[in-house]
Every structure is written in C-alpha cells, then in structure tokens.
Amino acid sequence: MSSVADAITKTIPISQFNRGLAGKILSDVKKEGAKVVMKNNTAEAVLLSPDEYIEMMDDLNDYYLLTLALERMTAFNPDELISLEELEKEMHITPEELDKTGEVEFE
Numbered sequence: 001m002s003s004v005a006d007a008i009t010k011t012i013p014i015s016q017f018n019r020g021l022a023g024k025i026l027s028d029v030k031k032e033g034a035k036v037v038m039k040n041n042t043a044e045a046v047l048l049s050p051d052e053y054i055e056m057m058d059d060l061n062d063y064y065l066l067t068l069a070l071e072r073m074t075a076f077n078p079d080e081l082i083s084l085e086e087l088e089k090e091m092h093i094t095p096e097e098l099d100k101t102g103e104v105e106f107e
Helices: 002-009 022-032 050-074 084-091 095-100
Strands: 011-013 035-039 042-047
C-alpha cells in the first residue's frame, strides 16, 4: 500500500504549474526528492534536484565503466603482458623522461 501512496505523493498535475505553484513544487523536490509531472494522465517529465541528478549520472557512469572493465577482462591474457622496460623500449621513452612528467592523478 505504501507504493501506491508514494506514487500519489510523487506525481504532480501539470496544471499546478499553471496555477503559480512552481516555486512550491521545486521546493518540495529539493526536500522530498523526485516528482513526476503528469499531463492528461501520462507522465510528461521528471523533476530532480541537481544533487539527485548528479548522483544518478555518477552512478550511470560508474556502471558504464564497470561494464567496460568487465568486458576487457574477459579478453585478458596474462601471456600478453609486457614489462615496463619493454614498454619504455618500444615507445622510445627513458626512465628519466618519465621522472620529469611528475605525478598523474587517476580518478
């Protein structure tokens, strides 16, 4: 029963925007979370706070990167690994040149 109650409290008729309630609706979104805007009994839009949107996009990006990593790991062959020395030789890079580049930050 709570899912029905949640659905009702999280939907907003688009007519409320026309009645000048946009400020209140946006305030509610910040306090209570996402709302679904309904028009003619059909979902028209979803309102999210910027923080919710950023969190959702971060989660989506993390999922994409995890999927990509798992895909790559299926093709991983330890026999194809090369040492740092081999890489430096192949790329014509000296250890001294690498030392000059400084620290690299990965996220």
